[in-house]
Amino acid sequence: MAQPHPRHIEPVGRDWIPVPARSALGRPARLAEHRIRPAAGDPVRRGTQRLVDDGGPQRIRPRLRRHDRRRVHRTPHRGRAHPVGDECRAALVHQRRPLPAAGDRSSTRAHRRQRGCLADYAARDSSRRRRVTGVVSVSEPTPSPVAVVDDFSLSLVRNGVRSQVLKHVDLHIQPGEILGLVGESGSGKSVLALSLLGLLPPESHPVTEGRVTVDGVDLLHARRDELRRVRREVLGAIFQDPMTSLNPTMRIGRQIGECTHDDAESVRLLETVGVRDAELRLRVYPHQLSGGLRQRVMAAIAVADKDERSDAKTVRPRLIVADEPTTALDVTVQAQLLDLLRELRDDFGCSVLLITHDLGVADQIADRLAVLHHGELVEIGTAADVVRAPQHEYTHSLLASRLTLKMPRDERFATTDSRSAPIEPAVTIRELRKTFGVRRGSREIAAVDGVDLEIAAGEALAIVGESGSGKSTLLRIVAGLERPTSGSVALAGDGDPQMVFQDAGSSLTPWLSVGETLGERLRPLKLSRGEVRNRVIEALAAVDLAPEVAKARPGELSGGQRQRVGLARATMIPPSVLLCDEPTSALDASLAKSVLALIRDLRAKIGMTVLFVTHDLAVARLMGDRIAVMQSGRIVELGLAEQVVSDPREPYTRTLLAAVPEIAS
Template sequence: MNVLRVADLTVRYAPDVHAVRDVSFTVGAGEVLGIVGESGSGKTALALALIGLLPESARVAGSVRLRGEELLGRSDAELSRIRGDDLSMIFQDPLSALTPVRTVGDQIAETVLVHSGATRSAARARAVDLLGLVGVPAARVARAYPHELSGGMRQRVMIAMAIANEPAVLIADEPTTALDVTVQAQVLDVLRAAKEATGAAIVLISHDMGVVAGFADRVMVMHAGRAVEQGPVEQIYRRPVTPYAAALLRSVPRIGEPSVRGAVVERSGRPVVLEVEGLVRHHPLYKGPLLRRRIGTVRAVDGISFDIREGETLALVGESGCGKTTTLMEILRLSRPQSGRIAVLGHDTAALGTSRRKALRRDVQVVFQDPYSSLDPRMRVAAILAEPLTTHGVPSSQIGGRVDELMELVGLAPEHAQRFPHGLSGGEAQRVGIARALALEPRLLLLDEPVAALDMSVQADVLALLEKLRERLGMAYLFVAHDLAVVHRIADRVAVMYMGRIMEIGSVADVYAAPAHPYTRALLDAVPIPDPTLERRRTRVLLRGEPPDPASSPTGCRFRGRCPRYATLAAVDGRLCEEHDPASRPLRSGDNADQTVACHHPLVEAKARL
């Protein structure tokens, strides 16, 4: 039975912007419809039209029927009685969707009170039950404010609120976009449990083809406001009819596919571009507005070591808060670290004078995650690219020609030079950020999640561009990422971080083929496969819970509280994990010594004993 029927839906913004054009579909009870497409394809405008949250300037036509009743044309008061009851929505950013001045328990209880007429005590009890259903410590979280929760916790709260009154239709707008792969897998499990508990039809909007492959029953592909293709998920993924759907699927990075890297060159014999030894960055915690006292320490980076050779890409991966970006920023400062040693092109940063530090900055450049916040909105692209050249004393007669070279190098047309950042697409803005970083011909490029905010097709183009530039210019990359499929596509080596420590490091081929640390295995298992059959059949071990508070690091192994292997160990073996923090050691003595692991009971050794 179809609970939601949409016919010829059109959304238009003044003066003449068509966000959605004649879209039609149906969703049955207990069915999941995945809506995919790139940014600007009309996915979110469609979702807001279904629930009646478009701005007043929008013009909507067509038909939206929920259980046979027409929703379009109803007043806001009428729709308010439906929203949160028969029709609910999970928003992309839970922090902005939740009220910051009320506890999450009160906000969920309010949803129950408004629509069910329950007593206040019954509504609060229902809120605690719902929080337990979505897998969080219900009593504690119910008393918390949104800012006190992690991103994954907040998204679970949004799901609990959305299913509070057992809706007929649940709209999920990019519910896992900003989450780590481990938390993403947990949230998808919660959504499955919510669907089973309520029997709701789900409209899942996403740009992640892997997420949709493992969750949706049917798929609708949107492009330029139109539904260009619809069908069962297996049919769309295996035999797409339209060129756009086929191109979208080809652009998705997959673990196991050929990478965009060139031929792998032996590390030995190549000069070291960056060397990090025992790097430490701790942040003290204080309490009190006037008489401040120190109450703890956040160990953001806690004694890590690695090196990068010429022409090599090392990826730093791990969950949010593990210390990836802090490591990158410590290197970028080119100054004395709190503890440890950083050497760039053979120069110890602790011994650099002012003039030498400025000269060395020519050789170390950075590309940030969000190009719009890192580009000056008041400057045109040509001025943005000329600024580092002017700062480092390049003659003005050479700057214009160099700007033209940079534009051509990153694939931008000459007319882009006179545009402001807001006039660029996300991919174009990131290309400007890359061009600016290349202006001074650096030898080391630090990249902080450079493709995380981009659509899949644009992401594929930028990754191919980065690899082409590395081969052409001979640069080394330190690539910070949370997407292990992207890392497999571009990196030579990978370092897996957890709570400020490197748990495992080695070549991408070795680490991905035989991960030695349970955390690495869990990260790889959490990566969705953009193949419906493989994604639903595979067995995997998912991490439960979230990393401990970095201000109160546990004794012994800091991963043991979430480690699936620790739970299976005998008491004597488990005591080693409880009492001693494992040091990083080569996985195999004299054989592949490049791969090291910080684990008392690595998985590779366990397999060898079987």
């Protein structure tokens, strides 16, 4: 079967039309050396061809009105309509012989006459209808954006009330660009990410205005098959809450294998994102990993080559939507992930939408920064301009509220020195060890390996270390959620410790409202409904949440809002020991400060002991009286907070300090 005739198109303005590079006979035509301006009344319609590269032309069948059909030549061997000039069309239609295929050298005299008519048409009629402008020079087209958000507004129904979430947002992401989107919790960042992925929750009855297009497909009104193709071939996603994004019934290797179909490639991807013992990790379930390791698994899936078995090709995502990808990661792995995203951009031209509340992280990697506040885009520009010369007062406030190692430390609540205070320990840990076995493997993974600790009553101990070092496992053993393999944990006083979990979304019951979840903590007190409602509102206000949040379910809240609900639940009845597993990881800087202030106020009022796990050394310095550094399940350094930060003894501690993101002045 004959091949379609290729056409080359030069974008020279709205008045120019595509010119055939070959004649209708499949032979080279001199007409291809000219650009022709259409005359009035010409039936050629714009949009009948798409600009394509040298990999091959694409033909779109023109849609002509009924009264134009008589003026269209239909190629017999293809059945496709080709709009051509009037005189040339008349000559071609007059000849009823079948046209030879492209490349066919056997042509009759009549066919040669047809070619001559087509080739000489422009020169003969230029004085009457057309204007010849010279030789066509095919230039490189301007690359179109991978994603375009055009005057996009969105409203959702929450608690039976429709609220405006995004207001007239305009964004475009160019190929190979890293765009940072920053803003406080609840500003609409995650909802915008869901819009770009075509994952707006239908139960919230979204009402949209404007357009959200990815790879030329309007995700708000696309068909299911178009959405599947874009998600499979164009998009990659790193979600904020990996526990609710990974399948809890499938092992890690199987979930990554859905993209790679190769265990060796899955191991390589896990090692690329900094997962130790990658081959063993393929055999575990998501709940057996720490939050940071789950986040790295999500990153490995997002950047994997998608193996399309149907046509034996691999497709790397053109746009990666990363929603707070570094919140659960320590500073060293955070730097590795940012380097990985940068390498994907440099090597493969992938674009990245990096959503974060940390301006230091965004400044490290982003080409441009967009600042979102209450659903409105208040500032956008290059990263250097936004960070070093912000124009909007909200951007100024974000920069001023950053937690850094250089900011003054509040000493009002840091009064405990375990070396001199003869206070009975509130928590005593002796030779604690916890190992996990792996299916079909003789080797065990030691999450906690011989930890000894004493925490005084009223003291705050901050535990820092890289993801997978055993911090969260140690906390779960103290809380009684895990049984140690060996060793002991002793708690002084009455009452169970309360815990603020790292994965706030998975720790809240999804079918209960926030008010019902918080009210369960008050059930032993046997309060009236009015008293319970008032206590719930007070607890929400303490973590800077509006009373209306009590009617919402966890799925209707942002990650930062869920984290604050978890803290409110843990502190409604003030415990003697509060265990915090990354309580500020999903919060922006201003909210993190308010949460830290709340915890310190509770310490001052009731003498509460705090065991605080974090990967942020700035938070550890502000929050802890002492800092313990964990590596591979062991405590490698323990000392006063200022001493550990200003004069670390261990090389590993110095590595953590060197990896803290800072904004260059």
